Amino acid sequence: MAMKTSEDRFNQRVTKELDNQFMRGAVSSAQERFQTRRLQQAEELGHWEEWRSHGEEIRKHVLENLDYYLYQLSENVSKRGGHVFFAQTAQEATDYIQGIAKKKEAAKIVKSKSMVTEEINLNAALEELGCEVIETDLGEYILQVADHEPPSHIVVPALHKNKEQIRDVFKEKQGYKQSEKPEELALYVREKLRNEYLTADIGITGCNFAIAESGSITLVTNEGNADLVTALPKTQITVMGMERIVPSFEEMEVLVSLLTRSAVGQKLTSYITTLTGIKDEGDSDGPEEFHLVIVDNGRSNILGGEFQPILQCIRCAACVNACPVYRHVGGHTYGSIYSGPVGVVLSPLLGGYDDFKELPYASTLCGACTDACPVKIPLHQLIHRHRQVIVENEGKAPVSEKLLMKAFGLGASSPSLYKIATKMASPAMSPFTKDNTISKGPGPLKAWTEARDFPAPNKDSFRDWMKQRTKGGKS
Amino acid sequence: MTGTIQNRETFLANIAKQLGRSPKAELPRPTWQYQPQDGVLKDATKDELVEVLVKQCKNIHTDIVMTNTAKLPQDLQAVIDNYGGQSVITWQDKRFQDYGLSALMTTQWQQANIEHYEWNPQQPEENIRQAEKANIGITISEITLAESGTAVLFSSQERGRSVSFLPEKSIILIPKSTIVPRMTQAARWISEKVRNGENIASCINFITGPSNSADIEMILIVGVHGPIKATYIVIEDQ
Numbered sequence: 001m002a003m004k005t006s007e008d009r010f011n012q013r014v015t016k017e018l019d020n021q022f023m024r025g026a027v028s029s030a031q032e033r034f035q036t037r038r039l040q041q042a043e044e045l046g047h048w049e050e051w052r053s054h055g056e057e058i059r060k061h062v063l064e065n066l067d068y069y070l071y072q073l074s075e076n077v078s079k080r081g082g083h084v085f086f087a088q089t090a091q092e093a094t095d096y097i098q099g100i101a102k103k104k105e106a107a108k109i110v111k112s113k114s115m116v117t118e119e120i121n122l123n124a125a126l127e128e129l130g131c132e133v134i135e136t137d138l139g140e141y142i143l144q145v146a147d148h149e150p151p152s153h154i155v156v157p158a159l160h161k162n163k164e165q166i167r168d169v170f171k172e173k174q175g176y177k178q179s180e181k182p183e184e185l186a187l188y189v190r191e192k193l194r195n196e197y198l199t200a201d202i203g204i205t206g207c208n209f210a211i212a213e214s215g216s217i218t219l220v221t222n223e224g225n226a227d228l229v230t231a232l233p234k235t236q237i238t239v240m241g242m243e244r245i246v247p248s249f250e251e252m253e254v255l256v257s258l259l260t261r262s263a264v265g266q267k268l269t270s271y272i273t274t275l276t277g278i279k280d281e282g283d284s285d286g287p288e289e290f291h292l293v294i295v296d297n298g299r300s301n302i303l304g305g306e307f308q309p310i311l312q313c314i315r316c317a318a319c320v321n322a323c324p325v326y327r328h329v330g331g332h333t334y335g336s337i338y339s340g341p342v343g344v345v346l347s348p349l350l351g352g353y354d355d356f357k358e359l360p361y362a363s364t365l366c367g368a369c370t371d372a373c374p375v376k377i378p379l380h381q382l383i384h385r386h387r388q389v390i391v392e393n394e395g396k397a398p399v400s401e402k403l404l405m406k407a408f409g410l411g412a413s414s415p416s417l418y419k420i421a422t423k424m425a426s427p428a429m430s431p432f433t434k435d436n437t438i439s440k441g442p443g444p445l446k447a448w449t450e451a452r453d454f455p456a457p458n459k460d461s462f463r464d465w466m467k468q469r470t471k472g473g474k475s
Numbered sequence: 476m477t478g479t480i481q482n483r484e485t486f487l488a489n490i491a492k493q494l495g496r497s498p499k500a501e502l503p504r505p506t507w508q509y510q511p512q513d514g515v516l517k518d519a520t521k522d523e524l525v526e527v528l529v530k531q532c533k534n535i536h537t538d539i540v541m542t543n544t545a546k547l548p549q550d551l552q553a554v555i556d557n558y559g560g561q562s563v564i565t566w567q568d569k570r571f572q573d574y575g576l577s578a579l580m581t582t583q584w585q586q587a588n589i590e591h592y593e594w595n596p597q598q599p600e601e602n603i604r605q606a607e608k609a610n611i612g613i614t615i616s617e618i619t620l621a622e623s624g625t626a627v628l629f630s631s632q633e634r635g636r637s638v639s640f641l642p643e644k645s646i647i648l649i650p651k652s653t654i655v656p657r658m659t660q661a662a663r664w665i666s667e668k669v670r671n672g673e674n675i676a677s678c679i680n681f682i683t684g685p686s687n688s689a690d691i692e693m694i695l696i697v698g699v700h701g702p703i704k705a706t707y708i709v710i711e712d713q
Contacts, residue, residue, distance in 0.1 A: 272625075
C-alpha cells in the first residue's frame with residue numbers, strides 16, 4: 001500500500017466515515033483509554049516535562065547532525081557483516097529489495113509492522129515478483145487478509161474493525177470455524193503464522209531506532225513477532241526512515257521510555273530488541289545475511305526548512321489519540337497511511353499538496369496534539385503553517401474559505417461597505433437564525449455549520465455599541 | 476566479513492547541503508541539558524528494588540517467585556509442574572550448575588518423564604526444532620530492570636534466541652544481584668561495552684512479561700506470537 005490510501009475526495013471520505021458508527025465508538029473509547037494510560041504513566045514516572053525536553057533535545061541534536069550519525073551507523077553495521085543501502089527514493093529502495101528477493105529466490109517473506117515499508121509500497125513490489133508476503137503483527141495481518149484494507153491508526157491498525165467483523169474475515173477467507181472471542185482469534189493467528197516464520201526465506205522489519213555507535217537496530221513490539229521474523233529466516237532486511245536514529249544505547253533508552261508510555265501507556269512493551277549485524281559465529285538462530293535500507297523518500301526536503309521538527313517524530317501516535325478531529329472522522333478519512341495530526345503535517349510533505357491539501361484543515365488548531373507529543377513537536381503550529389503555505393504559495397485554499405476571505409477583503413477594504421455589511425449581517429442572517437445561533441448557514445457558511453453552529457451576528461455592531469457607550473458615558 | 480555500503484556519499488552530501496553546511500566527519504559525544512532518568516528510584520536499596528519488581532509483575536501478567544540457591548531446585552520444579560511439565564529447553568549455560576540445578580535437570584527430570592533438551596551449537600537445526608516443540612524454555616537475565624519488570628537476555632552460540640520465544644511458557648532466572656532501577660543502567664552498561672570496543676551480542680532482548688496484543692477492539696490478549704505465560708524466579712545470590 002502506498003502512502004495515499006484512497007481515490008475518494010476528502011469530503012466524500014468525511015461523509016462516509018462520519019456514518020461509521022462502530023468505528024466512531026471504537027475510536028472514542030480507544031482515545032480515552034490511551035489518554036488515561038499515558039497520563040497515568042507520565043504521572044507515575046514524574047518530571048514528565050523534563051523527560052519531554054530531554055526527548056526533544058535528543059531528536060533535535062540528531063537531525064542537526066544526521067549525516068554524521070548515518071555515516072557512523074553504516075560503518076558499524078558493515079563492521080558486523082551487514083550491508084547498507086542508502087535509497088534516495090521509494091523506487092530505489094524497492095528495486096534493491098526486489099534484487100535481494102530475486103537473488104535468494106524467495107518464495108515466502110514474513111514482515112513485522114513497519115510504516116516506512118507501507119510508505120514505499122514494498123509489499124506490492126515483492127508480490128509483483130511472485131513472492132508471498134505475510135504481515136505478522138496481529139492487526140496488520142487482519143487487514144491483509146481483509147483484502148489489504150488500509151490501517152486506520154499508526155499503533156492499532158485494525159482499530160476500525162470489531163471482533164465479529166474480524167471473525168467473518170477469517171471465516172470467509174480462510175474457513176475459520178471458531179468464535180469471535182479475541183483470545184480464540186489470536187490463538188488461531190498464532191498457530192497459522194508459526195509455520196510461516198519457520199518456512200520463510202526472508203524476514204523484513206521496520207526500525208524504531210537505529211543506534212549509530214553500535215550499528216544496532218531497535219524493534220519495539222508487544223507480540224514478539226519482530227523477534228521471530230528476525231530469528232528464523234536466513235535473510236533479514238530492515239527498512240528505516242533516515243531520521244530514525246539515535247547516538248547510542250543511552251539515548252535509545254530515553255526515547256523508548258517516552259515511546260512506550262506515549263503509545264500504549266506501558267513502562268516498556270513486552271519486547272524491546274536490539275539487533276546488531278548478522279548472527280554471531282556459531283549461532284543457530286538469527287540471520288546469515290542482513291541488509292539495512294535507509295530511506296530518504298522526501299525527508300531531506302523537509303530538513304533545514306520550517307517543517308524540520310516533524311522529523312523529530314517517534315511514531316507513538318499520542319497526537320492521534322489526543323485529536324478531537326480524529327475522534328470523529330477516524331483514520332481512513334485522512335486518505336494517508338499517516339493519520340491524525342502527525343499525518344496532517346507529514347502527508348503533504350512526503351506526498352505533495354495535490355493529494356493532501358485538505359488535511360491541514362482537518363484540525364481545530366486546539367493544540368492538544370502539541371501538548372501530548374513526547375518530543376515536543378509544535379504540531380498545531382506546523383498545521384497552521386501548512387494552511388499559510390497552501391493559501392500564499394499554492395493558491396489551493398478550499399473554495400468556501402476563498403469566497404469568504406474574498407468577500408471579507410472586499411467589505412473590509414472600504415469603510416462604507418464595511419459599515420453596511422456589519423449593519424446588514426444581522427437582518428441578512430435572520431432567516432437562518434434560531435436562538436441566536438445559525439445551524440444551517442448558506443453559501444460559504446454551509447461547510448462550517450454542517451459540523452457546528454455559528455453564532456448569529458449581534459443586532460448592534462461593535463462600532464455602534466461603542467458610539468452609544470461614549471455618548472451615554474455608561475452602557 | 477564486512478558488509479557493503481552503497482550510495483552513501485551522495486546521500487549524506489545531500490543531507491549536509493539541506494542543513495546548509497559541508498558533511499560532518501567528527502562530533503564529540505553530546506552533553507545534554509536534561510537528565511531526568513537518573514532520578515528514578517535513585518536511592519532505592521536492592522530490597523526496595525525487589526519490591527518494585529514484584530509489584531510491577533502484577534501489571535505485566537508475570538508470576539514471580541522469590542527463592543535462594545538452596546530452595547531453587549524445588550521452587551523451579553513447582554513452576555514446571557504448574558506449567559504441565561512435558562518438555563523443557565534450556566541454554567547451554569554453566570550458571571545452571573552454579574545454581575545447583577544439575578541433579579534436577581538430569582536425573583530428576585528423567586525420572587519424572589520430563590524431556591530436557593540443552594541448546595547445542597553443533598546442531599543448529601535441531602535446536603530450532605526442539606525449541607519449537609518444547610513446552611517450557613528456561614533462560615537467565617543478565618541485568619534486570621525493577622521499574623518495568625524487564626529481564627535482559629544476551630544471545631550467543633550457547634544461548635539461542637529461540638529459547639525465550641518459541642516455547643509456550645517462559646521461565647527466566649533472575650539473580651538478585653542483577654537487579655537495577657531501570658533501563659538507564661542497562662543502557663549505560665551496554666554503552667560502556669561498545670565504547671570499550673567489545674562486540675555486543677548480536678541480539679539483546681529486553682523482555683517484559685509474556686507476549687500480548689490489544690489489536691482486536693483494544694481488548695488485551697496475553698499470549699500471541701511469543702510465550703503465553705511467563706514466570707520470573709528471583710535468586711538470592713549475595
